[in-house]
Amino acid sequence: MSYIKPKFRHPRLPANRLGFTVADYDGAISTLCAGCGHDSISAAIRNACFESSIPPHRIAKVSGIGCSSKMPTYFLGKSHGFNSVHGRMPSVATGASLANRDLTYIGVSGDGDTASIGMGQFIHLIRRNVNMTYIVANNGCYGLTKGQDSATADLGSVAKGGAVNPFEGIDLASLAILQGASFVARSFSGDKGQLEPLIRAAMAHKGFAFIDVVSPCVTFNNHVGSTKSYTETREHLDAMPLDFVPMRDEITTQYAEGTTQNVTLHDGSVIHLHKADSSYRTDDRRAAMDSVQQADEDGRILTGLLFLDPDSQDLNQSLNLATRPLNELGKDELCPGSKVLKSINEGLR
Amino acid sequence: MKQIKGINDFVVKFANVNGTGSASANHLFAKAIFRMGIPVSPRNIFPSNIQGLPTWYEVRVSKKGYLGRRGGVDMMVCVNPQSMEKDIASVEPGGYFLYDSTKPLANHMKRDDITILGVPLTEMCMREYTVPRLQQLLKNVVYVGAMAALLDIDFRVLKDLLNDQFKGKEKLISSNVHALEMGYQFAKENFQCPLPIRLERKGGNVAPHILEKPHILMNGNTAAALGAIYGGATVAAWYPITPSTSVVDAFAKYAERMRIDAGSGKKNFAIVQAEDELAAMGMVVGASWNGARAFTATSGPGLSLMSEFLGLAYFAEVPVVLIDVQRSGPSTGMPTRSQQSDILAAAYASHGDTKQVLLFPATPRECFDMTVQAFDLAERLQTPVIMMTDLDLGMNDWMSPPLEWDDNYEMDRGKVLDAEGLDSVEKWGRYLDVDGDGICYRTLPGTHPDKGAYFTRGSSKNEMAVYSESGEDYVQNVDRLLRKFETAKSYVPKPKTHPPIKVKKPKTDLKLGALFFGTSASPAYEAVEMLAPEGYPIDTMRIRAFPFHESLDRFIHDHDMVFVIEQNRDGQMRQLIMNECEIAPDRLTSVLNYSGTPITARTIAHQIRQALKTKSAEIVPLKRETA
Numbered sequence: 001m002s003y004i005k006p007k008f009r010h011p012r013l014p015a016n017r018l019g020f021t022v023a024d025y026d027g028a029i030s031t032l033c034a035g036c037g038h039d040s041i042s043a044a045i046r047n048a049c050f051e052s053s054i055p056p057h058r059i060a061k062v063s064g065i066g067c068s069s070k071m072p073t074y075f076l077g078k079s080h081g082f083n084s085v086h087g088r089m090p091s092v093a094t095g096a097s098l099a100n101r102d103l104t105y106i107g108v109s110g111d112g113d114t115a116s117i118g119m120g121q122f123i124h125l126i127r128r129n130v131n132m133t134y135i136v137a138n139n140g141c142y143g144l145t146k147g148q149d150s151a152t153a154d155l156g157s158v159a160k161g162g163a164v165n166p167f168e169g170i171d172l173a174s175l176a177i178l179q180g181a182s183f184v185a186r187s188f189s190g191d192k193g194q195l196e197p198l199i200r201a202a203m204a205h206k207g208f209a210f211i212d213v214v215s216p217c218v219t220f221n222n223h224v225g226s227t228k229s230y231t232e233t234r235e236h237l238d239a240m241p242l243d244f245v246p247m248r249d250e251i252t253t254q255y256a257e258g259t260t261q262n263v264t265l266h267d268g269s270v271i272h273l274h275k276a277d278s279s280y281r282t283d284d285r286r287a288a289m290d291s292v293q294q295a296d297e298d299g300r301i302l303t304g305l306l307f308l309d310p311d312s313q314d315l316n317q318s319l320n321l322a323t324r325p326l327n328e329l330g331k332d333e334l335c336p337g338s339k340v341l342k343s344i345n346e347g348l349r
Numbered sequence: 350m351k352q353i354k355g356i357n358d359f360v361v362k363f364a365n366v367n368g369t370g371s372a373s374a375n376h377l378f379a380k381a382i383f384r385m386g387i388p389v390s391p392r393n394i395f396p397s398n399i400q401g402l403p404t405w406y407e408v409r410v411s412k413k414g415y416l417g418r419r420g421g422v423d424m425m426v427c428v429n430p431q432s433m434e435k436d437i438a439s440v441e442p443g444g445y446f447l448y449d450s451t452k453p454l455a456n457h458m459k460r461d462d463i464t465i466l467g468v469p470l471t472e473m474c475m476r477e478y479t480v481p482r483l484q485q486l487l488k489n490v491v492y493v494g495a496m497a498a499l500l501d502i503d504f505r506v507l508k509d510l511l512n513d514q515f516k517g518k519e520k521l522i523s524s525n526v527h528a529l530e531m532g533y534q535f536a537k538e539n540f541q542c543p544l545p546i547r548l549e550r551k552g553g554n555v556a557p558h559i560l561e562k563p564h565i566l567m568n569g570n571t572a573a574a575l576g577a578i579y580g581g582a583t584v585a586a587w588y589p590i591t592p593s594t595s596v597v598d599a600f601a602k603y604a605e606r607m608r609i610d611a612g613s614g615k616k617n618f619a620i621v622q623a624e625d626e627l628a629a630m631g632m633v634v635g636a637s638w639n640g641a642r643a644f645t646a647t648s649g650p651g652l653s654l655m656s657e658f659l660g661l662a663y664f665a666e667v668p669v670v671l672i673d674v675q676r677s678g679p680s681t682g683m684p685t686r687s688q689q690s691d692i693l694a695a696a697y698a699s700h701g702d703t704k705q706v707l708l709f710p711a712t713p714r715e716c717f718d719m720t721v722q723a724f725d726l727a728e729r730l731q732t733p734v735i736m737m738t739d740l741d742l743g744m745n746d747w748m749s750p751p752l753e754w755d756d757n758y759e760m761d762r763g764k765v766l767d768a769e770g771l772d773s774v775e776k777w778g779r780y781l782d783v784d785g786d787g788i789c790y791r792t793l794p795g796t797h798p799d800k801g802a803y804f805t806r807g808s809s810k811n812e813m814a815v816y817s818e819s820g821e822d823y824v825q826n827v828d829r830l831l832r833k834f835e836t837a838k839s840y841v842p843k844p845k846t847h848p849p850i851k852v853k854k855p856k857t858d859l860k861l862g863a864l865f866f867g868t869s870a871s872p873a874y875e876a877v878e879m880l881a882p883e884g885y886p887i888d889t890m891r892i893r894a895f896p897f898h899e900s901l902d903r904f905i906h907d908h909d910m911v912f913v914i915e916q917n918r919d920g921q922m923r924q925l926i927m928n929e930c931e932i933a934p935d936r937l938t939s940v941l942n943y944s945g946t947p948i949t950a951r952t953i954a955h956q957i958r959q960a961l962k963t964k965s966a967e968i969v970p971l972k973r974e975t976a
Contacts, residue, residue: 028816057802060639060794073804073816080794081804082638084631085661091586091623091631096794098584098619098632099641103795121631124624322615326583327640327793331760333617334581336607338754344575345751348565349384 017053025050027075037189037215037230038071038137044192045106045135046075048199052246059104060096064089064118067144067217068110068137076106087118090125090134094315097130100325101316104203105132111152112142115170119151122172126179126208131314133202133209136172137189139217140228147220158225171296173212173306177289182312183209184288186303188233189216194303197244197271201305204246206266207312214301238295240304241274266310273305282308350462353443354545357387357412357553359423361496364436365489366429368400374489375406376746377510378496382410383566383748384506385550388559390416392745394946397591397685403432410548414556416747417872420951423546426492428470434458445544447495449488466540468495473531487528494532501543503550504533562750565713569742570646572713573672574599575752576720577644578607581760582670584643586621586632588651591684592740593674596646626654630669634658637668638805640765640793642724644670648740649678649691652698659733660699663830664807666780666791668727668763671735672720674743677945686945687740689867690917695735696895696925701808702827704834706841707895708736709866713749715893716742721758722842728763730837731791739916741868741947764790771800779803779814780826787833834896841894844901849886850877856884859965862908863940863957864901866892866922869914869948876914876953885961887912895925902930905937909970912957914940916948938964 013021025046030039049059056078063069065086072081084092093107114122114136125134140153147160154169176184183205187195195213202209214233216222222229247268261273263282273280281287288307295302322329353359363378365371372393379391390409396402409419424445427436430452437446437454442462448454450467459465470491474484497504507529515521536542574596577585587597601620608617623629629645636643647655652673662669675691677683698705708723710716719736727734764784771777771792777800780789792801803814808826811817865873870891877887890904905911905926913923920939926932940956942948 055798057798058795061804062635078799078802080792080802082635082665083804083806084634085657088627088631088658091628092635092638094621094628095584095586095632095635095637095641095643096639097635098621099636099639099643100795103639120624121628124628128621319619319621320614320616321619322610322617323613326617326619326636329581329583329617331581331758333610334583334608335579335758338756340607341575341579341752341754345565348567349563 016050018055020050020053020056022047022050024078025056025076027077028073030074032067032070033219035218036067037139037217038068039074040189040192041135041137041195041213041215042071042075044195044199048196048203049076051196052200052203054104054203058102059106061106061108062089062093062096063108064110064113066110066113066142068108069113071108071137087113087116088121089113090118090121090130093132094125094128094130097132097315098321099327101131101321102325106203107132107134109134109136111136111138111140111150111172115151115172123179126176126181126210128315129182129207129312129318131207131316133199133211135199135211135213137215138172138212138228139215139221140169140226141217141221143217143220147217154227157227160220160223171292173210174289174292176210176212177285177292177307181210181307182207182309184307185210185305186212186214186301188214188237188239188301188303190230190234191237191239191303194239194242197242198305200244200246201265201269201271204244204265204267204269205308205310207314233301236299236301238300238302240280240302242304243272245270245272263305263308264310265308271305282306350464351443352464352545353423353441353445355423356547356549357410357555359410359546360419360421361408361410361424361426362422363406363408364425364427364429364432365404365406366431367395367398367402367404369489370486371404371406371428371489374493375408377490377507377514378493378502379408379746380510380566381497381502381506382408382548384510385503385548386560387548387550387553387555388412388414388416388748390745390747392418392741392947395685397683403429412554412556414559415871415875415950417868417870417875418947418949419875420949426496428488428492445546447492447499464544466499468492468532468535473535477531483524487524490525490528491532494529495536496532497529498533498536498542499540499544501547501549504529559748564748565751566746566748567713568595568744568746569710569713569716569738570595570674570744571599572716572752573646573720573736573738573743575603576717578603579717579754580642580721580724582642582644582724583617584619584632584636584641585645586623586629586636586643587645588623588626588629588647590626590648590651592676592744593646593648593651593672595744596672596674626651627657630655630658630671633669633671634662634667637727642670642728642760644672644724646672646674648674648676648684649694650680652691652694656694656698657700659705660701660703661807662733663699663703663705664701665805666731666789667805668731669733670720670723670727671733673735673737675737675739683945685740687868687947688916688943688945689737689739689869690921690943691737692915692917692921692925695737698735704896706730706732706734706837708734708842709893710736710738710742711867711870711891713742713747714752717752719842725761726837726840729761729788729840730833731763731788732833737867739868764788766790766792766796766801768797771797777801778812780810780812780829782829782832786836787829787831788836838896838898841896841898843898844893845891846900846904847874847889849888850881852881852884852886854884855886857961857965859909859968859970860907861885861887861910861912862904863887863889863912863914864892864904864922864926865889865914869916872948872950872953873914875950876957879950879954880957885957887957892922897926897929901926905930905932906971909968910938910965911936912938912940912960914948914953916942918943
């Protein structure tokens with residue numbers, strides 16, 4: 001944790017397509033513990049928004065309660081944000097998205113916020129396919145209340161005080177695939193190269209995009225015996241390198257032939273998966289589930305884009321909502337007027 | 350035996366089994382009286398069940414236009430053997446009892462102080478129809494036919510109603526008309542028609558104010574839904590719960606008709622059936638935060654679940670419109686019975702120091718007007734506004750003057766800065782009280798590239814919406830919220846007072862006053878009119894909103910004995926008044942009913958008489974300055 005954030009920026013910071021520099025996507029100084037995985041996620045979100053050239057004020061940040069949910073303060077200071085209620089961010093995001101379908105919504109939650117108190121709303125958010133990016137900063141413990149196990153803590157993981165977790169952990173990525181999420185990814189807060197393109201792809205996706213990010217808690221869950229420490233995670237990572245190419249850009253990086261797989265999103269942008277074993281299929285829900293489970297059995301954490309349905313129907317489409325945001329409609333569109341009321345009165349006689 | 354007599358002034362109650370089609374037949378009966386231009390107020394008293402349990406339908410006919418319950422039953426129509434014993438016992442002496450005489454009336458139930466009218470409904474239908482479903486359904490229509498003869502209902506009106514109801518389904522119309530005629534003929538042939546209680550279209554002394562305008566018959570939930578349409582609501586999120594469900598059902602029905610974009614065929618509204626009330630309220634908060642007019646409707650248990658978000662919305666200053674159709678609690682309480690028992694839970698909903706703005710409509714017309722007003726208030730005050738109706742008002746049909754709309758109405762979106770506004774102000778802070786009324790300027794996401802963004806949170810913030818756990822910042826913020834609540838007093842609907850009825854020889858020197866709200870109002874006015882000729886003049890004040898208007902305080906201080914009439918056990922409105930106006934408990938006397946069926950005028954009058962007997966001696970009249 002650094003207390004002083006330098007205001008000085010290099011005068012020739014590179015600008016994105018809209019002319020914004022990365023500094024335009026900064027937030028306030030983080031108050032999380034030094035070395036917290038969450039700060040890397042904040043940085044990845046900031047960079048992803050910068051790289052994708054989204055105007056900062058056209059993004060809305062929503063979160064629940066917990067260390068994770070403090071994060072939106074620390075990125076995108078020019079965006080509105082809403083630190084809502086523990087486990088209830090999905091409903092706030094749903095309402096916000098109905099009111100204005102034109103903004104980009106980024107939800108930030110934690111494993112307590114999503115997998116325990118917010119499990120009901122999380123499942124229903126998936127079910128409705130709300131057009132948003134939903135990131136879980138997953139550290140297997142409750143940081144803000146000082147280190148209790150969360151529902152994503154793995155079976156047998158040892159808490160700082162020595163207690164062994166006797167319960168199966170909830171795997172949010174598997175759950176999201178099973179529940180029909182249209183975009184499911186997993187990553188590691190320490191893998192910037194993978195996380196940033198994933199966030200960019202998630203924001204480009206039309207529908208609910210879920211990214212489960214293993215994000216070690218340096219204070220309460222980063223010791224020997226914890227399955228979500230930096231060391232453990234790094235050692236067991238089965239990472240799928242990838243990059244994101246927006247519709248308008250050309251591919252600049254070259255990879256060995258045969259190892260790259262292209263996944264096209266609804267808006268025409270492309271995700272390139274680079275993996276020695278190119279048999280992984282992101283468009284097959286059952287195969288995705290199988291790969292995640294297999295990796296788990298092998299004691300590995302499979303990260304990357306796990307599943308994608310580029311043609312999913314988001315909530316706005318399912319409800320056949322007007323193209324114009326509802327919050328822009330005025331009296332003329334909304335109020336039927338006195339004549340209509342007279343005829344309603346007639347019908348009630 | 351002295352039979353009860355009366356033209357256009359009696360109470361009829363139908364005792365049925367639910368799920369047998371009785372509801373539409375009973376509605377036909379009430380609507381026919383309404384169409385005859387005679388004041389009528391029907392009430393469904395039904396179980397939390399779909400089929401097989403006892404259900405009642407009480408129809409009050411009142412030439413004076415009293416729409417509340419009077420108390421007592423002059424005529425019972427009983428087609429439910431399960432409840433017959435109690436039903437017959439409940440008829441007023443001199444009253445009438447019509448029953449399905451296919452099975453003879455048991456000896457122990459017989460009474461010689463009432464007129465018993467047996468109609469072999471089942472037998473008639475078994476003979477006439479072969480399909481079992483028709484045998485059951487048309488039985489109800491047969492007794493409506495008999496009632497038409499007994500009470501002098503205009504047969505043409507009944508036929509017209511059936512034509513309206515089954516438009517285009519000729520077969521249904523003719524079978525229903527046939528059933529009506531069957532009952533009508535039977536009554537004509539076997540009883541003296543009409544009975545001493547009966548209807549009269551012309552010259553029935555119907556109160557002139559009823560005849561002034563062509564009234565409508567509608568329930569409060571439908572009226573509230575229309576209010577949401579006219580008030581510009583675009584997002585409705587809800588969870589099904591009796592008795593509020595029909596609010597969103599009606600909203601959906603009207604929105605599908607009136608809110609479809611002509612060009613694209615797409616919807617200018619969104620309705621989401623949420624996974625629970627927590628989520629329903631969360632969606633409303635999210636949508637309102639983002640600048641849409643959003644609402645939800647619920648009842649007691651739902652209000653409990655929504656309390657968490659109501660707290661956040663109060664502190665984060667997000668507009669919310671909530672329609673609470675009150676019932677008896679809890680979930681396995683009496684969900685289909687009416688009460689006014691969420692008053693305290695709503696007024697102080699949530700954690701921390703919270704006070705919520707409440708509205709108390711008493712008629713469907715007010716449900717409509719106040720729903721529109723609720724959206725204006727919520728945005729003007731940037732806070733939740735809860736409209737407190739109840740099952741009686743929400744689900745029963747009430748006769749009401751027609752709804753009216755002023756096409757010059759403009760939505761009050763409150764203090765919202767757009768991009769231009771943000772550029773024009775020197776300094777902006779989300780929680781800066783620039784105008785001194787406790788209401789600050791808010792901004793919506795996506796408005797301005799550089800200005801107006803802030804992080805919305807509960808109370809850990811300063812005036813600039815920057816995170817702060819400083820005690821000073823907290824105190825400053827919640828004190829401002831209290832100031833805002835004071836401001837609310839000038840915006841919410843004022844109470845209605847009525848001049849006292851002149852009493853020739855008052856039996857008491859005490860100045861009497863009565864306070865009430867919502868559905869307690871109609872029977873309260875009636876009780877006051879009952880008590881006036883007995884020598885008790887009572888001033889009335891109908892409370893229409895919380896925070897209370899200052900005139901409430903004055904009203905209480907101007908009277909020696911003040912009755913608070915309400916429908917809950919604990920005198921919740923009385924407590925709220927004691928608490929908020931700092932009134933000594935002995936200044937307010939509760940008049941209560943919490944049985945689940947709406948309070949009656951007779952109950953109110955009785956309790957006031959009792960209180961005057963037992964308490965008035967102890968009360969020393971207040972010394973007043975003479976003007």
